Structure formats: structure tokens, C-alpha cells
Amino acid sequence: MPFIPHTETEIGEMLAAIGAPSIDALFDEIPAALRIKSLAAIPDALSEMDVGRLMQARASQDGRPLNFLGAGAYEHHIPAAVWAIVTRGEFYSAYTPYQAEASQGTLQLLYEYQSMMSSLTGMEVSNASLYDGASALAEACLMAVRAHRKSKSARIVVPSTLNPTYLSVSRAVVEGQNLSFTVLPYESGKGTLQFSKLEALKGEDLTAVVIQQPNFFGQMEDVDAITDWAHANNALVIAVVNPLSLALFKPPGEWGTKGVDIVVGDGQPFGVPLSSGGPYFGFMTTRMEHVRQMPGRIIGRTVDLDGKQGFTLTLQAREQHIRRSKATSNICTNQGLLVTAATIHMSLLGAAGLESVAATSQRQTSKLIEKLTRIPGVKLAFDGYRFHEAVLQLSVKVSDVLDALAKRNIVGGLDLSNLYPELGNALLVCATETRTDADLDTYAAALADVLERKP
């Protein structure tokens, strides 16, 4: 029996000890009418070899196309050491560290992670992760409502340059809690927040303003001005950031004169493979004054009976298993294993390494834009400084182009025409440090062919 160690002899001995005539008798409290007759739709068991063959066939079917898609999930080099360690049984198959003494490995690692993320974002404290970047933003909105006691509106201002999915998820998650979102448009030609629309809200009760930097288009927002405006208007500021970009760019803790209040984002660029969208992890950092409003696990350093340093879950009074209906969030399981990957990744790269990865990604994207915009029928949608993504406008329908590129084994970017119809045939592209110059040429040649309708 796969994964079941019991021998016939042992089953007999165990039933005798229980005093039950059969295994079936152990279910005698279940009404007979409810008992399952069959599970006809479940196939027969496969051996590991056969499943392996099946999964390899499925994987090969999808292949490994050359990827120029970002939009919240980025292909970066992951050191071989990262997952060799992450998948060690002691990390991989451990539970949440409720028994601190038997979980010091995980706990110390999480404390180290909190230290790194706090420094990277320029904030004071970090939790030990949330599910992903999108749901982290939802949690941040709820947290802002709790933290900003003076604001009664529960009204959150978001720019339309925020990743649209992040807004969708936030709406879905806060649905039952009477929050409202006010979406502000972007400046056409610039692809950044139309500041005048923000200023028009002056004097209204706003709980928080969300800023994504770089924004969904890859453009850099004037975060200092927005942060200062929000604070001047008694709103908290929630920053949504790509953590890798912080190797180059001013951390949210230093935006404006006071810095932001809550920082969230997706930790995927740090050691987490694209992996069809998950598991990734959301991060959240904040100021010390808000720590008791922060959702998710938090690890603290303390001492043991002998005065020796040790690590433990702390501030558990916020959490569902203690506070139940009054908890700051229902979050329970989070994304510990991915945080393990990210912590090892950050340790291997260091600030210098992340800086180099970010700069190289930015450079490769610049080169890509240069190559692609030389093709007739391709132009850049926005001016201004950007990180490693850009919006292009094509002469023809984007979905057709992407289909044609896919046939050439290229994933060409994200079609923005449904999300931002005003941009026309808009395509969001990305190149990271994993894309060589030759890769960029391959893409440019393919795109030129496609636009010229070559076969």
C-alpha cells in the first residue's frame, strides 16, 4: 500500500488492542447511508515511475519558451544552493514553528528575513510573510483602516497604474468590510499618476493612498510628492514595491519627508521560480508604532531558561488562534518555505549582487526597447524613467502577435488591450538579467517577421 507501512500482522494486533473487529468498524459512528460506495472518477494508482513519465510528458508539452513577460512575476537567476537547501527535509517537511525549541532553524531564519526586509524597505519591522503580493496589499488596506483611527472613511486611493490584479484581489478580499477604493487616472504619454487628480481630493477623509513603484507599466512615480501630499492630508501611505528594485531605488521608508507607513509587495524576484504563479510570498513591513496592527506571523528574539539566545513566535495575541473573531486577519499558514528561499537568496546575492541584477535587468530592458522600437509598427507608449518593464504600442492586434510569437517559442509579453483599452494595441514587455543580447535579437527578429506577416 503506497505510503502505508502496516503489515497484515500489525493490523490484526492493532485491531485487537482497540477491540474492533475490522478497520471498517472504526467508522461505525458514521451513518451507514452516508458511506461512500465508490470513487469511480479517480483513476487507478500509478507507480512513481509512471507518474514521473506522465509529468515529464506534461512538462515537455509546455516546453521552455523564451520569456519576455513580467507583469508581477520575473525570471531571475536562482543560485543552485537555494533550492538544494530549501528542499532539505528539515525545512521542507516541518510545520509552523509552534514548538519553538524544536523549530529554532526556521525561527532564526525568519528573524533574519525580517531583519533583511526591514532594512531593504527602510522600515522598522517586518512580518514573516503573507500569501502573495496581491493579497498582501489587501491586508495592508485592512491594516491601514485599523491603524488610522482618526479616519472614518475606510477610503483607499489607488492609482490606475497599480497592477490591476492587485486591485481586483484587494476588492475581493475586503468585500465584506466596507472599504472603498478611489481609482485615479494616469497621465497619458507619461504613464504615471495624474497628480492633479490626487490634489482634487484635498480635504476629503482618506484612509490611505497606495503607490506602486515602479508602477505596473514599469514607470517611476514621483513617490516623494505623493507621500508628502498624503501625509499632509492625513492619509497613510501604502507602498507596493518590487523588492529587487530597492537595490537601486530609494526605499519607501525614505519617500518624502517622513517615509511611508506600510510597505508590501511580492517576494518572488528573490529566489522563487516563476512556477506558473506560485507559490510566491507576500512581504509586509511597517513602522514599529503599527506592529500590533500587522497581520501574519512575527518572530522575536528572546532568551531561554539558561539565558541563551533563542527565537519564538511573538505578538500572537493578534492572531486568529488566540483572538478568533477579533484577530487582525484570519491568516494562519503563510509561505514559510518561500521565505526560506528568499532569505538564502538575499544572503547569497547581498546588496551588491541585487544591485547588479537590478541594473542588468534594467539595461537589458533598455536594449530590448531600443531593438523593438526600431521595427516599423512598434513604438514606446511612455516617456520617463523606468525599471525593467515597458509598454509598447503595436500596429496590429496584440493577441494575434502573441499567438504568432508563441508558435516561435517566444512568450512575448502581456496584452494590455483589455486592461487599458485607451492604450490601443499595447504590450507590456520585460527583460531581466537572464535575457542575453542574443535573446533580445531573437525576439526582435521574430517580432519583425510577425509584424510583416512572414510565416
Next chain:
Amino acid sequence: MPFIPHTETEIGEMLAAIGAPSIDALFDEIPAALRIKSLAAIPDALSEMDVGRLMQARASQDGRPLNFLGAGAYEHHIPAAVWAIVTRGEFYSAYTPYQAEASQGTLQLLYEYQSMMSSLTGMEVSNASLYDGASALAEACLMAVRAHRKSKSARIVVPSTLNPTYLSVSRAVVEGQNLSFTVLPYESGKGTLQFSKLEALKGEDLTAVVIQQPNFFGQMEDVDAITDWAHANNALVIAVVNPLSLALFKPPGEWGTKGVDIVVGDGQPFGVPLSSGGPYFGFMTTRMEHVRQMPGRIIGRTVDLDGKQGFTLTLQAREQHIRRSKATSNICTNQGLLVTAATIHMSLLGAAGLESVAATSQRQTSKLIEKLTRIPGVKLAFDGYRFHEAVLQLSVKVSDVLDALAKRNIVGGLDLSNLYPELGNALLVCATETRTDADLDTYAAALADVLERKP
């Protein structure tokens, strides 16, 4: 600097402590004329990402053809757990267990391995591995000469159905030691040792007779008769076996009336990937009476100062680091990591699992023979009972057929026409449990096409 942790500050501090003006000064005892000027032929360093890309390109170039080659290296399913554990740093990056107290994991595992191999081969003791099956046979021949004090000839009888490479390697390794090999022919149409040729040696001083079971053609030899004849004629018997086959077949310890004296073989079928030929590992088991003549590391169970069970290298007096020029072999490093894989593999499969793998492999080979010999121009070279390999005779030159199959992404088997010219266009094929019925059909269809000279 890749893999070098020294900072500029530290280098300065360290040189100061040494009292040397520069790192270069540390080499001042080397005659200046000898110092390297440059290493022009070594390319510049690549980052891990770039090496990864290069290696993936090299790997993809070779692809993953459908394989029907055996001939001493066999494709079997390896449980995912095996290499997940083998590559744990504690096994992967440890040294030979000279400091027993700090190496109990490796030592206990090797003791378990010795126990398993002894039982599998029906012998009393096992060493902790040799390099591979071929060199293990060479070591066995040398050992037989040491163990058989009454024989003065150092003459080893081998059947021509022994893996020809094993004989080549043995010749090369014993070259300096005055051993001689007498090669006996096989029975045509049967592919097994011509027993009359063995009987013709009656009365001569033979040190040992080698028997491979199943033999290189996949045919089963009459091992009982050969073993008894050898013993009756005062020769030792060295068995060369595929360890997987022992799940089905009588172990060498039970061949004839007394069993053989030394058993060797390649452990590759137990959890070791094909991997272009290595690293594999050679195994060797023997009777207790010969243990002091056995080459290689041996682990023993003992107790510590507190009487607690522990494991340690033992009988080291045989080895080169103690005996130097009088050692039983110069072997030092062996194949510990592969033994680790094999021990986990054997534990996961158990005797029942190995039996099933062996039986399925044999069945798939039978099916393959059936399918292939239905093709005009293909016939079976030998009658008789076989394990999971077979010799086919083709109507055309084998190397051309193999080239054509390779273009169809099939590795079709081993061309025997140089090794056994008397067999004509002979091809050695193999199918293990990893080959599905559909795979066999793919091969049969391709071979039919090739023989019909279809494109």
C-alpha cells in the same frame, strides 16, 4: 572573487600576522624561473547563471533519446527520495570516515550496505565498494592470486561471454603482476561457455575461473556445473553478476555445491543513473576466510568508551595508508556516494521490489525480441534462457542501422560486429522496466523502416 571570502582588510591583517609583504611573497621558495606567466588557454570566469545556460545548451544538444542499450549499464527507475538524500551536504561533502566519531552516518550506512550485499550475493562479507564493475574484476583476480596460496600459476580462466571491457580493464590493471588470462569460447547458437573447452584444462594449475551470470549476451550460464568443476580442479571461482538479477536468480554463494569464492559486479542498477558511464561503483563480496585478502574499505561494528554501539573502519592493516608497498591494493578513495544511493535504493525497493523490477525488465525484453524478430531481416542469435538482454542478427551493417535510429532519437543497442565478428551483423539490445509497450512499438516501427530503407 568566486568562492573566496577574503576582504581586502582581512588580506592585509593576515599578511601582517604572517609577516609577509604580499600574497606573492608566500611563493618565494618557488624558483622564479618556474612561475607561471599566464594561463591563456583558460577562458574568463563565467557566472553561475552563464555556466548554467552553457550546460543546459550542451545537455539539450544531446537530448533524451529512447534507449535500448544495456551492455553493463542499465536504465532503471530511481526513486525521487534517493538523490534528494544522497545530495544532502552531510553525505555529499563529507570525507572518507577516518574520524569515526564524526562520521557515524556514513559508517553506519556502509555497514548496512555490507549487510545487504552479503545477503544478496549469498556471501559472508562485503567491502564498502570499489571503483566500478570492471576494475572490481581486476581486483578480484589479484585477490584470488593472494588468496589461493597453493596455486602458483596466477592463471585466470575467463569465458569469452564475459563483458569484453571487463577483460580489457583486468588486463590493463594486472599488467605489471604476471597474471595470465585464458579465454574460452562460447557455444555457437547458445551463447554460453563451451564446457568441453573448460574440461580440456583438467589437471592444469588454474588460480581461478571467472563466470559472468547472466553473461554479456544476456544468456544464463550453467553456473553450478562450472563452479563445481572449478572447485574440483582446485581453482577458485569469481562470479561477475548484475546485482539486480540476483533478486530472481540463485546467488553466487549457492552456485554448485559450495558456492563461489569471490563475487563482483557493478552496482549501477541500484539507484545510479546512466550518467555517461559513471560514477558507478564496483561491489565485492567473499567468504569470511578471505576477508583479509579483500581490497578496499571495510566497516565494522564495535562499541565506544561507554559501551554504546558504533561503527568504524576496520582491518586497515590491509590498506595502502598503513601497509604502503605491501598493501592489498592501492585503492583509497572509492565510490562512497554511489553506495549511499544504492543503500537507499535497496531499502526503498526491498527484495520484493527488486524482484518485480527484474521480472518486468525480463518481460519487456522478451516482448521486444518478439516484436523485433517479426521484422524481416532480424533474427535471434541464441536460444536458451536469458535475463534482460539479447543478441540479434541483422541483414545489414549494424553501425548504419544505429546511425539511422539515432536520427530517429533512438539509441538502438550495441554493435557487436567488432567485438564478436563471428556473429556477423550482431546487435545487443536491452529493455528494462522503464520501457513501456509503446516504447517497444516505437523501436520496432523505426527498425522496420530503417531496414526497409525508408527515410
Next chain:
Amino acid sequence: MSEPLIFKHSRSGRSAVGQYPQAVSAEVPEKFRRRKRAALPEVSELQAVRHFTRLSQLNFSIDTHFYPLGSCTMKYNPRACNAFAMLPEFLGRHPLAPNSVSQGFLACLFELQEMLKEVTGMKGVSLTPMAGAQGEFAGVAMIRAYHKARNDLERTEIIVPDAAHGTNPATATMCGCTVVEIPSLPNGDIDIDALKGALGPKTAGIMLTNPSTLGVFERRIQEVAKLVHEAGGLLYYDGANLNAILGKVRPGDMGFDVIHMNLHKTFSTPHGGGGPGSGAVGVGQRLLPFLPIPTVGKDGDNYRWLDEKDVPQTIGRLSAFMGNAGVLLRAYVYMRMLGREGMHRVAEFSALNANYLLARLKKAGFDAAYPERRASHEFIITMKRQAKELGVNAMDFAKRLLDYGYHAPTTYFPLLVPECLLIEPTETEAKEELDGFVDALIAIQAEAEQDAAKVKGAPYTLPVRRLDDVRAAKQLDLTYGMRSTE
């Protein structure tokens, strides 16, 4: 054994330089430029590998220890699930890649949806929730959406038994509902009279797990379902305890309208030291229109993502992409390896192990919380007597077990049994492991009788002794450098 913080290995200028491209610097306008590098460690590759390898060795885990943590289903995580989910093509697949280069991946997800429908008796499944708690959220949000769609706007009360997981009431609150708690009877069943009293025109639904967290099966579940449905409410099944009934009885057949499944429990994806989990949801006919997106549909031979256009009444998206996709692949591999017969065996052998362990502990003199009931896949013993007579409480037993090489059971949950240990052995543990655990508890009991202080001082053999949680919460030290200590 202990290991310094990674920051202690850090030296300015040190780095694992092979891990990143060299000699590129970005031209960042001053207004965006970071002024001071983040205080990340500067270590060599060896130092990082050694540090984290050593840290890992400080953990207990399934791969090293018996881990009978009630309500958590710590069973063997097959290595094949990890190996096959981590094939390079799967790891490299971008979540937004076109369907045309995603058919292999989508096929796995579609088939997983189908298999989960079959084992739960539900009509539709969405795999997107990223953890049990998010699955719960999705479940209650769908119940809310259902009532709203019917314009039944007063239904905002969610009934929750007092034994429920803390996530249940927390989720209800998150969904804007009011929680109505009802008591359990002394035999562990729901107090049906209390339920009747709680039901009414404001009832949105009830959240149950069956078997309950008390480790016993709610025998009158059909009556409960009838009552709730008659009152206009829906039934939510908390799948945390699904392992207990997998292949034996289906939540859909019991009358539940929605279920979340913890794939990291019942379907053995790893817990990873606190996630990732996966909280797939299954629904009956009534809630089909509200399933969270995306799900995977099949048109002819083609798989494709289903989104707002296909499910216009959806409660929406819960993650940026497709939830914990890699976890889903692991669960898929697990279910294919178990197959039909294997599904039945999960409940059978987890129940056999739990009932055997309970029988042996009762015989050894320990007090079962529900001695007259069958154990499900888990059961509760209470140390109330030991706490009172010997001054050794459940936590002391738990900590001392660590010294014996066993992870502690869940302690002090469910809240309504005093000094409780909730014990769940799972089906993948061998009899001798259970026997060893019983022997350890017997030995600790003897220690408690002879030398209570010894037990209360445990653990002694772990990397640290008992930690000062009060200090941790009062003198917050949450990042390196926050406090001057060490």
C-alpha cells in the same frame, strides 16, 4: 548546537560573486536613487550554505521525527511530489503564458479539480485559495454572495461551534459577518437545541468540521444539515479534518454546500515550516456561480483558464495569478500515486493509528477527553488530573516529549478541553513509532510522579531550553540591531 545569526558571518566587501552579473551600474536619477545599501549580509557562498544547512538541523520535521500534531496532518510528503512539480519546464512557466504553451500544466490542474470534486462529492472546485484560511474566506464569501444574489440581505450571521478552529470566527468577521457561537455537548456532538435556537432569518450559514476538532464524528450531521437548510442557511465544511474521512464519506453527501480542503494536510503537500499551503474550495450546485477565479475549463481537447467572462458572479480573484500552483502540482502527483484505492486507505489507516494510540494510552492510564467515542484520525487526552495532582501540565508533557525525540502533539486546543493534547498520528506512521510514543508518555508520567521539576524544566536536549515568551512580547526584538543584546 547553535548557529550565530547570518549577520555575524558578514564582512564588508565579502560576497558570493559568482551569483550575479559583474560590472553593470545603473544610472539612477538622484531623486530615485538609493543612498545607502541595505544591511543585507555579505557572506561567501560556503558561509551561506553552511549557515542555512546548520540552521536546518535545528528543526524537527517529518523527515526526521514522528510529529503527531493534532489538526495538522503531518504525514509523509512523498519526494516524488516535489521532484515532479519541480521539473524545469514547470518552474520556468510564466503564470500569464498563453494557453497554447500551457496545455500540459492546465491538464494537471483540470484533472486535480475533477478528482477533488469526486472525493468531496462537490459539483465544482476552484484551486486558487493559497491556504486553508483563504479557502475559508472564499467559502464564506461565496455564502455571502449567494444570499446577496438572492437579495436576501439580512443573512449575516455565521454559526460556529465553540470547538472550531480560530480561523473560522476570524474568517466570518473578515467577511463582514457576525459570529454566533454554539456549545458542544459533553459527548462531543453539537448541541442541537442550541443550534435550533441560533438559527433564524439572519442565518447566513454554519461552519463545521466533521469530525470536529474534538476528534469525533458529528453523528447527527444529516439532521444539522436539514435544520440549517430549512432555516435558509448554507453549510460550510472546514476541510482541516478531511483526512479522517477521505474515501469513507463525502462532505457533499453529508449536505455541505461548500468545503475548503487543506491540500497540505490531506493531500500531503509539505508544510514548509509554515507554508505554502493550499486551500482549494469545492461547492455544490447552489454556489457554482460564485467560485473564485481563475479555474481551468476544457473545450474539446483544449484546456483554458476560466475568468470573469465565464463566471460573471464570481467572488473574484484571491491571488495575483493561480494561487500556489506548484503546491497544486504536488497534490496532483500525490493523488495519482494513491489512486482510487489509496484514497480509501487514507481514512482507514489514519483512523486505525489514532484508535490504536488512544486504546494504548487509555490502557496506560491516561484520560481520554471522549472515552466513549471512536477516535477519528485524531483524539484528545487531558492532563487535567496530572496538572492538579502533580503540578505537571500538558505543556510540560509536550516539552518533555521533545527530549524523547517526538514532536509534541497540539496543546491547549481545542480550547474547551482543559490541559489537552490533541494527537494525530496520520496513516504513514508505523506501529512501532506509535508504541515508542506511548512508551515515552508512560516514562514521562513516571518522571512526573517522581520528580515533577525535571519534567517542568524540559526540554534539556534541544538547541534551546524553554524560551521566555513574555520577554519576547514585552521587549520586542524583531530585527537584528533593534536591541543592543548580542
Next chain:
Amino acid sequence: MSEPLIFKHSRSGRSAVGQYPQAVSAEVPEKFRRRKRAALPEVSELQAVRHFTRLSQLNFSIDTHFYPLGSCTMKYNPRACNAFAMLPEFLGRHPLAPNSVSQGFLACLFELQEMLKEVTGMKGVSLTPMAGAQGEFAGVAMIRAYHKARNDLERTEIIVPDAAHGTNPATATMCGCTVVEIPSLPNGDIDIDALKGALGPKTAGIMLTNPSTLGVFERRIQEVAKLVHEAGGLLYYDGANLNAILGKVRPGDMGFDVIHMNLHKTFSTPHGGGGPGSGAVGVGQRLLPFLPIPTVGKDGDNYRWLDEKDVPQTIGRLSAFMGNAGVLLRAYVYMRMLGREGMHRVAEFSALNANYLLARLKKAGFDAAYPERRASHEFIITMKRQAKELGVNAMDFAKRLLDYGYHAPTTYFPLLVPECLLIEPTETEAKEELDGFVDALIAIQAEAEQDAAKVKGAPYTLPVRRLDDVRAAKQLDLTYGMRSTE
């Protein structure tokens, strides 16, 4: 911590059944049939995983501990080397697959040959030897073949310094040669007069490592080479200590005719708890015709195996296929990651670490065996004084170091320095690791002075205390069941 033998977890009828095909039985004629199954363990997959994971934790290793084992070059084994050598295409490649589907693999091997030629100053390389000892064998066999080919049949003596690795004389014997041992001078150099005395018409060659196992560079190597060559002999370089000179000086330039390289030392492939290693050999012009086969050649853009037809005078094959191919891929990846500049750094920083450690230990009062000499990548301290004055010998220091969390240096080798510790820190260790090691030795010295018995009783904190090796050899217990004990 300890773990029972796997056989203790075994129960008749238990198995990890998902790992093999079901329900096939072979029809085996009675004369071939196995009558009784082998006594392999019968365990579940979880039990196997847990058992071997726990066993692994009983080991010291590079990934967990500083491992200054002299003569063994225990440096960091980059994880990338393993990851890229284990790409599925490489793992699945059959050794006898046609060249047409092997070009990627062959390219790696060809380039590795070329790089090894460059760093050793040799004219040809064969990668086939599977370990250092087999490389040595190949080297001496080629020397023998060379003399035979010239019909110079009397040359059967191999000169070996007394400080040589045990494999050197053992290899010479294996090749049918006679060993002539020559002494070292008190300063660690070879006694040139003794060498002159040993050289003659029977001289086949000399086996040297430089720097020698005494940790010092043989300064008169050019004179040695001249003398040996003039006497008609050839020079063999034992590459065990190549790490000390990599990128600084090349054996070919020193006058050596043949070298073996321990790829598992200098080129950082893992030691694996005792292998696999790889003992590639390099040769100068004279020995090119004798290289063991197969090697990899290049015709135009095509790589192909070279065999007997290409190298008719070859000493032959040393392994069934191509030696430890997977190890070669790891070495290839390592060399590509280091690149040209990285090669130079290997010797530089291993020498820096060794000389720093030596300086600190001398300053702390320990006795260097060759205090006036530069250390190479390793050096020797002797505990002769401590053994005499305190009764605490080198082994006691070594065992006590384990308690301090450091693997012991090599003890009692080379044989000619009494009570010696041969210490090799390697270039991948950080200064603070070296400082910690010095502090530990100082602390042990203090312990030895105050309480010698404490040091002599070490280790105390490992899975076992000092083992009874005499009992192990006298009451042989080599397989489970051989003795009744436990």
C-alpha cells in the same frame, strides 16, 4: 543522537510499493531460481527517508563544519557543479550512445582536457582514472610502458621519498616495480645525495608531490628533474597537493613527465563520504602514446571518442566506460566558474590561509615541524612535546577538536613527523573560521595542562565517544547478524 540499523525498522511484508511495478512474476527455471529472498530491509518510504536523513545528520561535512584535513583539500563544493552535472539529459545519457547524440557531453570533456593541460603544463590528458590511486597507477603504468617500448626492460625501480602518500609505494608495487625509498632532509627537502645514490640503470622513475606532504615546496626540483632524466628515469607528479600551486607553477614546467590530478581535491568535486573521486592524468610529449583510453578528440567541429585504434600503444582501459563521467562534469563547471583569474587565486588564497594559520599557531606556542619554511597550502604541527610532558597526544587533540565543532586535521601523517597534525585550511574558509580554530586549539592546550584526562576522554558531544578499534578488528562484525550483539 543515534539511529537504529535500518533492519530494526524492517517488518515482513512492509514495503514502499509505489517504487516498483506490480504483479509481474518471472518464470525462472528451477536451476536458476533464487530460493530465499535476500535479507534486505522491508520498510516504508517514510521510514527509509527518515532513517537516512537522520543518519546524514550524524556526519561532519564541509557544508556543516570547517574541515582542515591535511592532504585532502576539503574546500567548498559549489552547488552549481552538482546541479548542472545532474541535468536530466546528462543523467540519462548511456555511456555507449553514438557520438551523434553525445556532442554536448563530449564538448565538455574535450574542453576539460584542454584546461587541465594548460594548468599543468602537460601535452595530453586522459580523464578516465576513477580516483587518485588509479591515476597514480596509470602514471606508473605509462612509465613502465615507455621503458618497455624502448626495450629498456631493466628499469623497474621507482624512487619514493619517505614522506610520500601510502598510495605511491602501493601503486609502484601494483605496477610490478620495486620501491626505493629515500629520506627527507631536516628542512623538508629531498636528500639529493640519497637521490643520486638511488638513481641508476634500474631507475624507472621517481614519484613526487611538490609541495611535499611535509607542506613545503621542494626548492631544488629542477635539479631533481635533471638528475632523474639524466639517469634515464621519468618523473611522476602526485597531484594530491596541486591546490598549493594551481596557477603559480606547473608540474610540466618543473620537469615532470606525468601527473595525476585529484579532481575531488583541486577542482572541488565532492568527496561524498569516500568517493567518487577522479584521477585524471596528464603527460608530457614522451608519454603521449601511452595515455589510457578513452579520451576525447576533435575532428573539425566533431567530437569523438579516441580508442585503441587512435592510441595503439595505450596502457589500456581502466574502467568499463569513461571513468567517473559525472565527476568530470562537476570539475568542468568548477573550472569555468573560476576562469583564468580564479585559477591563480586558488593557490594564492590557500597559501594565505595556511601561512596565516601557521603564524597564529606558532605565536600561540605550538610547534611547527618546519618552522623556518613557508607553508604551502598546508603545514604540520607536532604535539611531541605535549605528548611527552602532558601525556596528551595528537590524536587526543584531534578528538577534542570535534567537541569544539571542528573536524580534526590529518593525524599521524606524514609518518616521519612524530605526533603530527597536518593542517590544510583551503582557500574557501574565512579568516574568522581560522581564528576560531586557533582559539579552540589554545583552549584545548589549556585543558591539557589542567586536566589531561578530560582531553584524553574526548569526544563527549558526538553521536559516539571514542570507539574500540581493537575490538572492531578482533571480533569482526561486518554484517547485520554476524554477531549476536544487538
